[in-house]
Amino acid sequence: MTAPYALGLATQPEHPESQPLPLQGALPGWLRGTLVRNGPGRFEVGDDTYNHWFDGLALLHAFTITESGVSYRSRFLRSSAYNEAETEDEITQSAFATDPCRSLFERVMTVFRPQLTDNANVSIHRLAGDWVALTETPLPVRFDPYTLNTLGVQRYDDTLSGPLTTAHPHRLSDGTLFSYVVDFSKPTSTYRLYRLDAATNTRRELGNHAVRRPSYMHSFAMTERYLALVAFPLVVDPLDVLLTGRPFIENFEWQPERGTKIHVFERDTGRRVTTVPTDPMFAFHHINAFEEDNTICIDLAAYPDAKIVDRMYLDALRSGWTDVEMARPERIRVDLREHTATQERLSDVGIEVPRIHYARCNTQSYRYAYGTGNRTPGHFTDELVKVDVTTGAAQRWHADSCFPGEPVFVSDPAGTAEDDGVVLSVVLDASAERSFLLVLDATSFEEIARAPAPQAIPLNFHGQFLDADNPTRSMHR
Numbered sequence: 001m002t003a004p005y006a007l008g009l010a011t012q013p014e015h016p017e018s019q020p021l022p023l024q025g026a027l028p029g030w031l032r033g034t035l036v037r038n039g040p041g042r043f044e045v046g047d048d049t050y051n052h053w054f055d056g057l058a059l060l061h062a063f064t065i066t067e068s069g070v071s072y073r074s075r076f077l078r079s080s081a082y083n084e085a086e087t088e089d090e091i092t093q094s095a096f097a098t099d100p101c102r103s104l105f106e107r108v109m110t111v112f113r114p115q116l117t118d119n120a121n122v123s124i125h126r127l128a129g130d131w132v133a134l135t136e137t138p139l140p141v142r143f144d145p146y147t148l149n150t151l152g153v154q155r156y157d158d159t160l161s162g163p164l165t166t167a168h169p170h171r172l173s174d175g176t177l178f179s180y181v182v183d184f185s186k187p188t189s190t191y192r193l194y195r196l197d198a199a200t201n202t203r204r205e206l207g208n209h210a211v212r213r214p215s216y217m218h219s220f221a222m223t224e225r226y227l228a229l230v231a232f233p234l235v236v237d238p239l240d241v242l243l244t245g246r247p248f249i250e251n252f253e254w255q256p257e258r259g260t261k262i263h264v265f266e267r268d269t270g271r272r273v274t275t276v277p278t279d280p281m282f283a284f285h286h287i288n289a290f291e292e293d294n295t296i297c298i299d300l301a302a303y304p305d306a307k308i309v310d311r312m313y314l315d316a317l318r319s320g321w322t323d324v325e326m327a328r329p330e331r332i333r334v335d336l337r338e339h340t341a342t343q344e345r346l347s348d349v350g351i352e353v354p355r356i357h358y359a360r361c362n363t364q365s366y367r368y369a370y371g372t373g374n375r376t377p378g379h380f381t382d383e384l385v386k387v388d389v390t391t392g393a394a395q396r397w398h399a400d401s402c403f404p405g406e407p408v409f410v411s412d413p414a415g416t417a418e419d420d421g422v423v424l425s426v427v428l429d430a431s432a433e434r435s436f437l438l439v440l441d442a443t444s445f446e447e448i449a450r451a452p453a454p455q456a457i458p459l460n461f462h463g464q465f466l467d468a469d470n471p472t473r474s475m476h477r
């Protein structure tokens with residue numbers, strides 16, 4: 001069986017020249033800027049193929065909205081992973097779930113001089129005054145968000161060690177970033193939380209926590225006073241990462257008997273305040289977090305287990321799996337006085353790649369989360385949802401044979417309500433074999449405009465809207 005969205009998981013050429021797109025409907029006059037998106041766009045190199053959706057070579061996309069309409073361009077990120085693929089005609093760098101065949105000698109050398117991939121195909125962020133593409137190695141790749149030209153790896157000016165990080169740092173309105181690295185070592189590995197001040201490239205370690213079996217975490221939580229790592233029981237013996245020769249993620253094991261551990265740190269000092277156990281679960285994405293009296297509320301798009309990681313292998317994904325439950329919005333409440341945690345499902349509606357009105361609601365009590373959802377089993381990402389996390393109610397958008405990606409909320413600068421604005425999503429129309437930029441009114445969740453591209457655009461992960469007047473206004477993780 002071939003999934004109806006399989007076209008969105010196929011290699012596509014780049015379109016570096018700006019293409020004007022026809023516009024159906026009308027855009028709000030205040031919506032001027034560029035939606036930049038990042039995701040995999042090439043899945044084969046010579047005779048080699050990437051195994052997993054997360055491994056494909058980064059293809060950047062830009063939808064630019066001006067008074068004269070919408071235009072589109074795309075370019076592969078010229079990372080060393082991409083450049084070596086072009087020159088060697090084979091996969092040369094280890095990825096999330098793909099490892100090039102290496103000789104024993106090469107493998108042993110890799111232990112001493114690990115080569116981390118710079119195939120930054122996950123997200124877009126602002127770092128040290130530049131726009132960068134991020135993945136889970138600490139090798140941000142700078143690029144021009146308008147031409148999509150690659151400018152090179154951003155090197156940090158520090159000695160913070162750890163080969164694994166998150167592509168979802170948190171950001172304050174002044175540009176300060178918070179994030180973490182995982183430093184693999186025996187007998188203990190270390191989670192290192194850091195702060196990166198705006199327009200600098202020196203990560204300052206705030207605090208750390210040693211664990212024997214580090215977890216695979218894709219994102220984390222931040223409130224006004226705290227940072228929290230939610231360590232799911234998908235864990236690894238660090239020596240295995242170095243020695244087994246298996247692709248990175250295949251060294252991790254689901255050990256639900258460990259439960260989920262929530263490590264809470266003071267944001268200012270990095271001091272660990274508590275580690276609290278809760279039920280086993282897995283998530284890629286946090287939605288938001290905030291404080292309520294002596295409680296931290298941590299909202300995430302949670303799965304009951306980590307099967308979703310296996311279902312994202314390209315063979316499984318392209319065949320249309322039906323046996324994995326969608327992530328649901330869950331709230332973990334951590335009581336800082338009692339050192340206990342409770343869990344509550346916020347809605348029965350499935351949600352992935354969640355977004356909020358970040359500039360207004362990050363670290364604050366909030367009402368709305370936007371995400372992709374699933375209506376038909378096996379159709380993966382066939383709707384957009386807007387969930388009211390205070391009631392569990394949801395508004396939904398879908399269309400026949402359409403597969404939308406992460407919805408990016410852009411606030412109306414003159415708006416007052418949390419959902420005054422629009423939601424932008426790149427949608428694959430599988431029947432038409434082409435994609436379009438979809439614009440929804442964020443309040444009604446109804447379509448107000450679309451701009452069809454002449455070709456299919458690969459399904460992609462995360463993006464940012466760069467406001468024409470104030471590029472970082474909508475910045476999200």
Ligand SMILES: [Fe+2]
Nearest residue numbers: 218284285462
């Ligand atoms: Fe992500």
